[in-house]
Amino acid sequence: MEDNEFYVPYIEGSLGSKTKKTLKRFILAALGTVIVGALVFSLVQKPFKNSAFELTSTTKITGTFHESPYPMLRIRLANDNYKNILLVGFGKSSANPFLEKLLEEENSLNGKTLSIEGNLIYYNGKTLLQITDEEKVVLEDKKGSIPSKTKIAEMTFHGEIIDPKCYFGVMKPGFGKIHRSCAVRCISGGIPPVLATSDKNNISEYYLLTDLGGNPINHDVLPFIGKPSDIKGTVEKLEDWYLLKIDTKNIQIQNQDSKIY
Structure with a gap:
């Protein structure tokens, strides 16, 4: 009976040496399992893409609007070098609702210059612009050229x-x-x-x-x-x-x- 330990929570010092050793081994094993599991989990995860969504900052871009067949803004980078930015709306919406105000005044926006302030999204050479406010879509007093397919x-x-x-x-x-x-x-x-x-x-x-x-x-x-x-x-x-x-x-x-x- 001397080998048996009996722990009484409200009696200080009643925790025996064998129980202490068992608890220490259990805690160390549990910590080791958590650490190894975390490392394995992190190693099997797919890496983040080098993409970016500038949700907290806005950028103003001016270019030629065209639908081919989706709304885009064509900007000139250098001589004979252009980039076409795909336009999308806020949330899970197309850009069209944010262009309706201008379309009420214009029959068509194709070939016209627009200045749009929104959130840039880009990855692997492709760029999108999220429009969040129709008031940030402004028609400029000049025309541009539309790209051909x-x-x-x-x-x-x-x-x-x-x-x-x-x-x-x-x-x-x-x-x-x-x-x-x-x-x-x-x-x-x-x-x-x-x-x-x-x-x-x-x-x-x-x-x-x-x-x-x-x-x-x-x-x-x-x-x-x-x-x-x-x-x-x-x-x-x-x-x-x-x-x-x-x-x-x-x-x-x-x-x-x-x-x-």
């Missing part, structure tokens, strides 16, 4: 349909079930659908999706969003963007896990 070829790609707003900056990384449900809501709200893909050298590229007539295709692609697929279509180049004209009948969903492109 160049047909490349009919091609088939393996990739994933994403919404560029979340994928390029809001969600890091933008893949899996959470990304899929968010992307469906964004594209349903009018944010342009984009095919994210990569070539055999693991170089990523992004294609704005349209129907065969070059029109927005938001609703038709909803069943395919966030699902790795083979997509066939006609590629057109619009300066620093590619467009892919597709028929959703040619989309073949593949049975494999989603990945980051």
Whole structure:
């Protein structure tokens, strides 16, 4: 009976040496398990993308507005060097509601110069501008030139349909079930659908999706969003963007896990 220890909480010093050793071993083992588990968890996580969403700061950009077929602002970087910034609205909305006030005064904004203050989103050479206030969209008294499209070829790609707003900056990384449900809501709200893909050298590229007539295709692609697929279509180049004209009948969903492109 001398080897048995009996601990009485309200009696100071009743905790025996064997019980103390057992508690110490348990605490050390528990701490070790937590530390090892945390290290393993961190190592298996996918890295953050080098994307940015300047939610807390605004930038004013002036350029030529055009819809090809999604709203863009074309800015000149240097001689014969232009960048086309894709315009999106606040939250899960397209830029169109923030342009309605100007459209009430103008028949069309294509080719006209706009100054827009909003939040920049950028990743892998692509830039978006989130418009949060229609009062920050101002028509300037000058005109600009609209970029022309160049047909490349009919091609088939393996990739994933994403919404560029979340994928390029809001969600890091933008893949899996959470990304899929968010992307469906964004594209349903009018944010342009984009095919994210990569070539055999693991170089990523992004294609704005349209129907065969070059029109927005938001609703038709909803069943395919966030699902790795083979997509066939006609590629057109619009300066620093590619467009892919597709028929959703040619989309073949593949049975494999989603990945980051």
